[in-house]
Amino acid sequence: MTDRKPIYLMTPALAWLTAFMVVPCLLILALAFFQRGTYGGIVYELSLDNIAQVFDPLYGRIFLKSAGIAALAATIAVVIGYAAAYAIASMPRRHQPILLFFAVLPFWSNYLVRTYAWIVLLNREGLIVSFTRAVGLEGELPQMLYTETAVVIGLVYNYLPFVILACYAPLSRLNPEIHEASRDLGASEWTTFRRVTLPMTVPGIATGFVFVFVLSIGNFVTPALLGGGQFQMIGNLIYDQFLTSNDWPFGAALSMILIAIMMGLLTLQTFASEKASGQQRSEKVDD
Amino acid sequence: MTRPLLSLANIEKRFGELRAVNGVTLDIHENEFFALLGASGSGKTTLLRMLAGFEIPSSGSILLDGRDISQVPPNHRPVNLMFQSYALFPHMSVAQNIAYGLEMERLPRSEINQRVDEMLSTIQLAHLAERKPHQLSGGQQQRVALGRALVKRPRLLLLDEPLGALDKKLRGEMQLELKHIQNTFGITFIVVTHDQEEALVMADRIAILKDGALLQCGSPRDIYEYPIDRFAADFIGIMNFLPSRVDAGALSAADGSRISALLPGDLKSGDNVLAAVRPERLRLGAADAENCLSGQIRAMAYHGLDLHLHLDTPLSSQPLMVRLTADAAEGHPFAVGEKVTVGWSAHDTRVFTV
Numbered sequence: 001m002t003d004r005k006p007i008y009l010m011t012p013a014l015a016w017l018t019a020f021m022v023v024p025c026l027l028i029l030a031l032a033f034f035q036r037g038t039y040g041g042i043v044y045e046l047s048l049d050n051i052a053q054v055f056d057p058l059y060g061r062i063f064l065k066s067a068g069i070a071a072l073a074a075t076i077a078v079v080i081g082y083a084a085a086y087a088i089a090s091m092p093r094r095h096q097p098i099l100l101f102f103a104v105l106p107f108w109s110n111y112l113v114r115t116y117a118w119i120v121l122l123n124r125e126g127l128i129v130s131f132t133r134a135v136g137l138e139g140e141l142p143q144m145l146y147t148e149t150a151v152v153i154g155l156v157y158n159y160l161p162f163v164i165l166a167c168y169a170p171l172s173r174l175n176p177e178i179h180e181a182s183r184d185l186g187a188s189e190w191t192t193f194r195r196v197t198l199p200m201t202v203p204g205i206a207t208g209f210v211f212v213f214v215l216s217i218g219n220f221v222t223p224a225l226l227g228g229g230q231f232q233m234i235g236n237l238i239y240d241q242f243l244t245s246n247d248w249p250f251g252a253a254l255s256m257i258l259i260a261i262m263m264g265l266l267t268l269q270t271f272a273s274e275k276a277s278g279q280q281r282s283e284k285v286d287d
Numbered sequence: 288m289t290r291p292l293l294s295l296a297n298i299e300k301r302f303g304e305l306r307a308v309n310g311v312t313l314d315i316h317e318n319e320f321f322a323l324l325g326a327s328g329s330g331k332t333t334l335l336r337m338l339a340g341f342e343i344p345s346s347g348s349i350l351l352d353g354r355d356i357s358q359v360p361p362n363h364r365p366v367n368l369m370f371q372s373y374a375l376f377p378h379m380s381v382a383q384n385i386a387y388g389l390e391m392e393r394l395p396r397s398e399i400n401q402r403v404d405e406m407l408s409t410i411q412l413a414h415l416a417e418r419k420p421h422q423l424s425g426g427q428q429q430r431v432a433l434g435r436a437l438v439k440r441p442r443l444l445l446l447d448e449p450l451g452a453l454d455k456k457l458r459g460e461m462q463l464e465l466k467h468i469q470n471t472f473g474i475t476f477i478v479v480t481h482d483q484e485e486a487l488v489m490a491d492r493i494a495i496l497k498d499g500a501l502l503q504c505g506s507p508r509d510i511y512e513y514p515i516d517r518f519a520a521d522f523i524g525i526m527n528f529l530p531s532r533v534d535a536g537a538l539s540a541a542d543g544s545r546i547s548a549l550l551p552g553d554l555k556s557g558d559n560v561l562a563a564v565r566p567e568r569l570r571l572g573a574a575d576a577e578n579c580l581s582g583q584i585r586a587m588a589y590h591g592l593d594l595h596l597h598l599d600t601p602l603s604s605q606p607l608m609v610r611l612t613a614d615a616a617e618g619h620p621f622a623v624g625e626k627v628t629v630g631w632s633a634h635d636t637r638v639f640t641v
């Protein structure tokens with residue numbers, strides 16, 4: 001029975017997850033099927049109205065908009081993060097840990113502080129504006145703070161370390177001789193990157209993308225601070241239902257859909273990377 | 288004499304203080320099967336990597352077909368390397384791995400397909416063409432690596448320990464297969480190995496590297512029969528060494544007995560030398576031979592084809608190794624502790640300075 005022992009070691013984690021993840025999710029799920037009282041509160045009568053309301057074009061548009069912003073942020077983060085991870089992985093081995101440390105350093109500061117920092121940078125009298133004036137650029141800069149662009153910048157900035165770490169892992173594991181083999185067979189550096197390095201590191205890219213996407217689509221702090229309430233993302237909408245409109249059942253319905261989207265993506269990503277790592281495992285099959 | 292295919296002149300590679308390759312000068316001819324033999328760390332891989340273009344020599348020149356290629360990047364050399372780790376592309380099938388090098392030459396698809404199919408049947412993997420490398424056995428991966436390099440029809444094919452990861456029986460088969468393939472394709476091979484037997488079996492010519500420098504270069508027979516010094520003699524095959532001293536045109540062994548040998552001219556009386564004789568040159572009971580001595584059997588090892596006797600003799604503190612063929616050993620029920628007499632001729636004795 002020695003092989004069953006490790007299962008007992010999971011008990012604390014499972015208990016924790018059940019108490020603080022599964023149960024609240026189930027509560028939210030249940031809540032989504034009740035109704036809002038006239039003056040807030042919950043009326044315990046079953047109905048599908050909330051779920052139906054989520055698919056109202058008004059809210060559908062907010063979902064799409066959020067997904068669009070999350071996808072844009074994830075794409076930009078992946079491009080920048082992959083390039084950074086590639087650069088770090090090509091440095092001498094002994095320098096890599098310290099470079100990674102610096103890349104991830106902002107991550108250890110408070111999320112709010114980091115986001116406020118962007119307000120300081122982007123606002124009308126902020127550092128970027130002062131800088132362009134100082135170097136003698138005339139003319140009015142377009143409004144930067146409280147735009148969609150600012151939100152995307154904030155999201156990319158905040159989640160970039162995830163992508164760097166996710167892409168660095170497979171890049172640093174590549175056998176340098178595979179790169180050399182490609183060059184030896186007549187490929188240029190660029191072709192080698194396109195046909196060998198990139199395909200072999202797709203799992204890292206997928207992980208990075210899904211992480212940024214999932215964390216961005218439900219984010220409400222960055223849109224609130226950098227978007228200035230100009231537009232709502234799905235996270236803000238949910239926030240409002242619970243804390244402003246007091247419509248918990250509708251908030252719960254929105255949350256359920258959001259959680260479903262996230263779970264779907266994460267499951268997809270898990271399967272994809274499972275398949276890819278299975279392929280690269282060098283187990284031998286004799287025939 | 289025709290121009291050599293490859294001509295190395297005074298090649299040197301330094302890594303900081305370390306001279307990994309130290310002044311190698313070597314000509315290799317078209318169609319040769321050349322083996323680089325040396326102990327671990329002797330600079331074999333480094334030399335090969337300079338030929339492939341992954342290291343630039345610190346000094347010296349590499350001429351291929353008379354053109355200096357020492358600065359040419361790897362993708363512009365008509366040279367291919369089969370890596371010690373095989374370095375197959377894990378995300379491509381066997382057929383895609385083999386096609387890769389041809390695609391880089393921008394050949395028409397039909398020609399690529401045809402050459403890949405031919406190569407797959409040469410390496411006997413046509414039935415596994417769609418498999419990924421991780422679904423192959425070590426021997427099959429080795430053949431894919433070979434095929435991937437060979438299909439490019441390079442002027443020069445470099446193989447770094449191509450059989451290193453295979454078991455003994457498969458190695459034996461692959462040694463012959465490699466030789467056969469080299470023959471059919473007419474491509475010059477340089478094979479790195481640290482297995483002296485492998486080098487003797489496969490190569491037309493062998494170079495022994497020691498500490499990055501070329502110690503000796505010659506045919507397997509030359510290398511085996513006429514090793515240039517004590518290190519080479521010890522490195523290739525088994526050699527019995529008998530410490531002795533030059534004494535009036537002959538050798539006198541540790542116990543004062545005489546050893547007949549053809550002495551090189553530059554030895555003076557009183558020089559300390561090592562007399563050396565291969566185990567298979569010792570004959571049982573040859574009392575009429577020029578050299579004759581008796582010893583006591585300390586141990587025996589039966590190898591099927593032959594029988595090895597280890598004799599304690601007064602000549603050396605090391606046991607003397609005698610290798611008898613199954614025929615010669617026939618009808619002798621040897622026993623440990625038994626006294627036997629062995630002899631060998633003067634021209635089978637090699638003499639090395641210490």
Ligand SMILES: Nc1ncnc2c1ncn2[C@@H]1O[C@H](COP(=O)(O)OP(=O)(O)OP(=O)(O)O)[C@@H](O)[C@H]1O
Pocket residue numbers: 302305306307325326327328329330331332333334481
């Ligand atoms: N990139 C490098 N930087 C520093 N030293 C190196 C480098 N490559 C090789 N060396 C050193 O050069 C020497 C020769 O190495 P090389 O790999 O050529 O040996 P080898 O004959 O192939 O050995 P093996 O049989 O173990 O493969 C070794 O001492 C090695 O440590």
Ligand SMILES: [Mg+2]
Pocket residue numbers: 331332333447
């Ligand atoms: Mg080596």
